[in-house]
Amino acid sequence: MVGTRTGPVADLVVEVVRLSGVAGRALARVAGRISNVLTPLGWAMIVVVPAAFVAGYGLGWMELVLVAWAGLVIAVVAAIYLVGRSPITIELRVPHSRVVVGEGASGQVTVVNPRSRRVLGSTIEIPIGAGLAEVVLPNLRKEAVFIHEFAIPTARRGIVPVGPVRTIRADPIGLVRRELVWTEERSLFVHPKTIAIPSTSTGFVHDLEGNPTRDLTNSDVSFHALREYQPGDERRYIHWRSSAKTGRYMVRQFEETRRSHLVVALSLATGDYANDEEFELAVSVAGSLGIRAIRDARTVSVLVSETTPEFAKRKLLAVRPLSTVTRARLLDDLAVVESAPTALAIADVARVAGEQVAGISVAFLVCGSGVTASELRSASTKFPVGVEVVAVVCDPESIPGFRRVAGLSILTIGYLEDLQKSLARSAAA
Numbered sequence: 001m002v003g004t005r006t007g008p009v010a011d012l013v014v015e016v017v018r019l020s021g022v023a024g025r026a027l028a029r030v031a032g033r034i035s036n037v038l039t040p041l042g043w044a045m046i047v048v049v050p051a052a053f054v055a056g057y058g059l060g061w062m063e064l065v066l067v068a069w070a071g072l073v074i075a076v077v078a079a080i081y082l083v084g085r086s087p088i089t090i091e092l093r094v095p096h097s098r099v100v101v102g103e104g105a106s107g108q109v110t111v112v113n114p115r116s117r118r119v120l121g122s123t124i125e126i127p128i129g130a131g132l133a134e135v136v137l138p139n140l141r142k143e144a145v146f147i148h149e150f151a152i153p154t155a156r157r158g159i160v161p162v163g164p165v166r167t168i169r170a171d172p173i174g175l176v177r178r179e180l181v182w183t184e185e186r187s188l189f190v191h192p193k194t195i196a197i198p199s200t201s202t203g204f205v206h207d208l209e210g211n212p213t214r215d216l217t218n219s220d221v222s223f224h225a226l227r228e229y230q231p232g233d234e235r236r237y238i239h240w241r242s243s244a245k246t247g248r249y250m251v252r253q254f255e256e257t258r259r260s261h262l263v264v265a266l267s268l269a270t271g272d273y274a275n276d277e278e279f280e281l282a283v284s285v286a287g288s289l290g291i292r293a294i295r296d297a298r299t300v301s302v303l304v305s306e307t308t309p310e311f312a313k314r315k316l317l318a319v320r321p322l323s324t325v326t327r328a329r330l331l332d333d334l335a336v337v338e339s340a341p342t343a344l345a346i347a348d349v350a351r352v353a354g355e356q357v358a359g360i361s362v363a364f365l366v367c368g369s370g371v372t373a374s375e376l377r378s379a380s381t382k383f384p385v386g387v388e389v390v391a392v393v394c395d396p397e398s399i400p401g402f403r404r405v406a407g408l409s410i411l412t413i414g415y416l417e418d419l420q421k422s423l424a425r426s427a428a429a
Contacts, residue, residue: 037082042175045071078171082178086122087115088140090182092165094152098189098328105152105188107162113140123168125179128152129160137167152188157283157335160188191331192280194288195416197423199296226250261299263363264289265319265353268305268343273368274395279339281394282366284416287334289364289392291327300324303353304337305344317344319352346371350379354387362388369395373405380408392419 038046049071056064093108109126113119124135128150135148152160163185170177226242229249242250266286273279286302293300306318322337323329344352346367353363363383365376371393380389390409400418402425403410411422 037176037178039170039174039177041173042075042078045075045175049075074173075175078173078175081169081171082176086119086167086169086180088113088119090124090165090167092126092163092183092186094162094186094188097187098191098331099154100191100193101154101157102193103154105154105190107150107152107186109135109148109150109165111137111140111146111148113142113144116142118142123170124148125166125168126150126163128162154188154190157190157192157280159336160190162186162188189332189335191335192284192287193416194284194291194331195419197288197292197420199292225253227253261357261359261361262289262293262301263353263357263360264293264300264302265346265349265363265365266302266304266337267346267349267365267367267371268307268337268339269345270339270341270343272346272370273339274370274397276339277396278368278394281396281413281416282368282392283334283337285392285394285413285419286364286366287331288416288419289366290322290324290330294324294327294330299359301353301357302330302333303349303357305340305349307340308342308344310342315344315348317348317352319344319349319356345375347375347379347382350389351382354383360384360387362390365389365391367391367393369393369398373410376410377405377408392422 049068052064052068052071055061056066056068089112091110091112093110094105095108096105099105107126107128109124111124119140121136121138121140124137126133126135129152131153133150135150137146140146152162154160163183164181165183166179166181168177168179226239227250229238229243229251233251237251239250239252264286266282267273273282286304290300290302302322302324303319304322306316306320308316322333346365350363350365354360360383363380365379367376371391376391376393380391383389388409389407390411393410393412395412396414398412398414400414400422401412402422411419413419413422
């Protein structure tokens with residue numbers, strides 16, 4: 001800044017400042033590009049070659065001069081490897097965006113040489129999750145196509161990022177390395193295992209969308225039969241035509257219809273599980289229950305524990321709802337849930353769910369063997385009166401079973417397949 005001064009000196013100062021700024025930005029861009037392609041060996045060469053020139057000519061050591069010139073020639077040759085861009089086109093395909101844990105999954109890289117001349121081979125890198133796959137691309141003749149299929153690991157739930165595919169151009173010595181990105185990243189959702197379970201019509205809200213049950217009632221929308229009038233019956237339900245034929249008052253009797261609002265509460269507290277196997281089984285149970293409710297077009301809420309921040313002064317009493325719009329959306333959310341030491345235990349999850357979710361008719365509490373029967377009984381009391389509470393304890397070391405504790409149904413399962421039998425036994429009890 002030169003203020004209000006004018007004249008040749010002021011103009012010179014302004015021009016110098018402007019040019020220095022332009023030069024500084026240009027040097028920063030060049031330095032950034034150089035740092036992106038130089039390897040540690042390349043940086044060492046940048047230091048050694050000038051030092052060898054100075055020391056060799058300054059001290060008269062011809063050996064150092066020869067070393068300096070040899071290093072300079074090698075650096076120039078290495079730089080030639082970075083010139084230009086390969087004319088090939090690369091496409092990354094992941095045929096399936098969602099798979100079940102343990103299922104086979106694969107991806108495909110297609111390389112095409114659209115030119116009329118041969119293209120030299122190079123190395124292709126494909127990041128797959130935490131790993132990296134390297135593919136040696138051979139020389140491609142004109143209009144040649146190279147296809148490479150690779151496996152994607154699905155041993156664990158989660159989201160596996162695949163790509164972006166990049167080619168590596170480097171000199172044989174390893175002074176420079178240039179990465180060219182060709183594709184975008186793809187994501188593969190690895191869902192938990194689920195199993196088909198029987199439908200349930202448990203619920204207490206009467207409406208036109210409900211499912212008829214075997215329970216009979218005097219007022220509903222699903223007509224069942226006629227019976228004789230009894231004192232206390234409402235006159236509006238009298239069937240006058242049948243009454244005229246029989247000579248006695250006959251009233252309509254209905255089947256009770258119910259629409260269930262199911263709550264599936266999954267504990268993410270590490271202390272509620274003895275090991276990772278129990279937790280994975282619990283995630284599969286929650287997914288199976290939620291999918292059954294979605295298929296039955298029921299109102300369902302799938303809730304998981306929130307995690308208390310590390311330096312919080314008090315425990316965070318909150319739950320996180322998962323998406324139940326579609327089966328795929330629910331499984332996408334379940335694919336990324338993880339247990340945590342500071343996550344809410346099942347009793348606190350039940351407490352928050354009972355306070356925040358309205359109109360609950362059935363609540364499933366899903367946990368591991370770290371939760372005792374008395375703790376489950378305490379958790380069941382957090383829901384309003386009349387809510388049917390079913391606890392599903394995942395314990396591969398125990399024998400599958402069913403028992404009732406003070407109005408609470410406790411299902412113990414060792415494998416996911418045990419859930420079908422346990423629910424059927426619970427419904428018949």
